[in-house]
Amino acid sequence: MERLKLETCFTPALFEPGLHSGSTVVIIDILRATSSICTAFEHGAESIIPVAGVEEARTYKNRGYLVAAERDGIILDFADLGNSPFNFSRENIRGKTIVYSTTNGTGTIRMASSAGCIVIGSFLNLSSLCNWLIQGNQNVLLFCAGWKNRFNLEDTVCAGAIAERLLNSSGYSTICDSTTAAVDLWSVAKNDLRGYIEKAAHRNRLKKNGLDDCIDFCLTADYTEKIPYIKNDILLSDIR
Ligand code: MLT
Numbered sequence: 001m002e003r004l005k006l007e008t009c010f011t012p013a014l015f016e017p018g019l020h021s022g023s024t025v026v027i028i029d030i031l032r033a034t035s036s037i038c039t040a041f042e043h044g045a046e047s048i049i050p051v052a053g054v055e056e057a058r059t060y061k062n063r064g065y066l067v068a069a070e071r072d073g074i075i076l077d078f079a080d081l082g083n084s085p086f087n088f089s090r091e092n093i094r095g096k097t098i099v100y101s102t103t104n105g106t107g108t109i110r111m112a113s114s115a116g117c118i119v120i121g122s123f124l125n126l127s128s129l130c131n132w133l134i135q136g137n138q139n140v141l142l143f144c145a146g147w148k149n150r151f152n153l154e155d156t157v158c159a160g161a162i163a164e165r166l167l168n169s170s171g172y173s174t175i176c177d178s179t180t181a182a183v184d185l186w187s188v189a190k191n192d193l194r195g196y197i198e199k200a201a202h203r204n205r206l207k208k209n210g211l212d213d214c215i216d217f218c219l220t221a222d223y224t225e226k227i228p229y230i231k232n233d234i235l236l237s238d239i240r
Contacts, residue, residue, distance in 0.1 A: 005139040006166050008159050008178040011146035012107065017114045024138040025115035026129070026162065029145035030122055030154040031202045032083050033105025035218040036068075038124040039085035041237040042224035044094035048235035050106040057101040066093070069101040073202075073209050076101075084214045085124075100235075104145040109230065112143055119239055120228040123158055123218065128225035130165040132240055140166065142182070153185070153200040157193070160186025193219050 005023075009015050028034055037048060051057050054069070054076060061067045061078050068081035068088070075082030081092065083102050100106055112118050116138060121129050133140055142162055144155035160182035166172040167183065174180065189196035194216060197203050206212040217223075229239035 003173040004137070004171055006142070006163060006172045006174040006179055007140070007176040008142040008144070008156075008163065008182050010144050010151045010156060010178055011149050012104075012111050013149040015111055015143065017111070020112070020115045020141050022116045022139065023141050024117040024119060024133065024136060025112045025141045025143050026119055026121040026133070027105070027109050027112060027143050027145065028121045028155045028158050028162075029102070029105035029108065030158050030218055031200070031206060032085060032214060032218055033102045033145065034120045034122040035124055035214070036083055036085045036088055037100075037105075037120050037228050037235060038122050038224050038226060040088035040093055040098060041226045041228050042124075043088055043090045045088065045098055045237070046095055047097045048228070049097065049099045050109045050233075050235060051099060051101045052107040052110045054101060057099055060099040065099045066096050067099045067101075069099075071103050073103070073206055073211050082211075084211060085217060086214055104147060108143060108145040109235075113230075113233070115141070117239075118230040120235070121158065121162060123161070123221050124223040125225065125227055126161060126221045128222070128240075129227050130162055132227055133162075133166060134169045134171055140172070142179070147202055152202060154197055154202065156182050157186050157189045157196065160184070161190070
């Protein structure tokens with residue numbers, strides 16, 4: 001049987017919408033959007049409405065929605081929550097719909113809207129996500145949110161961790177050098193992931209703003225089995 005194709009896109013600047021209409025696209029934004037999304041659904045969120053723009057998020061706030069929004073890591077002045085996964089506690093979000101806007105993550109999600117299927121990937125749902133992808137029958141694109149259209153280390157390392165598992169299964173192959181590079185970066189980082197991420201620019205942005213208390217958590221494998229996915233432009237809890 002022909003093996004499924006696995007590709008990796010390092011940043012939205014490199015994304016080609018028309019190429020992935022039949023693929024499953026995995027959105028990866030480790031610090032912190034996809035880590036926060038996985039946490040929110042593990043803690044019982046009903047749904048998440050990703051919006052790319054600040055003014056769109058503000059409009060939802062004015063209509064009485066619960067809003068989680070940040071730019072450059074800092075909570076927006078009208079938002080109820082910032083984007084630390086620790087903001088998405090059970091008492092804050094259980095059973096609620098959250099309007100969500102982040103610096104890179106939500107725009108990346110919206111950019112992938114032409115994909116056959118959009119799911120959320122992080123270290124927090126790593127094994128469940130990989131097992132689901134391996135059982136599936138669709139080509140996969142690992143789509144890193146990066147930082148403002150630039151490559152970042154943390155999303156690429158996570159893409160490498162996912163790619164390594166998929167390529168070690170019999171179901172996937174790749175001729176994509178970005179995927180090979182991501183796997184190589186994961187092999188460099190995996191024995192001391194927390195130590196490696198000290199190099200990441202966004203780790204240091206978060207530290208400067210006193211927001212780096214969640215980094216160990218964002219690098220923790222398998223906190224949840226849920227695989228959040230997009231249906232009709234809204235994020236729901238688990239595609240399985
Ligand atoms: C992003 O959207 O790139 C990040 O999640 C920003 C952040 O929350 O620090």
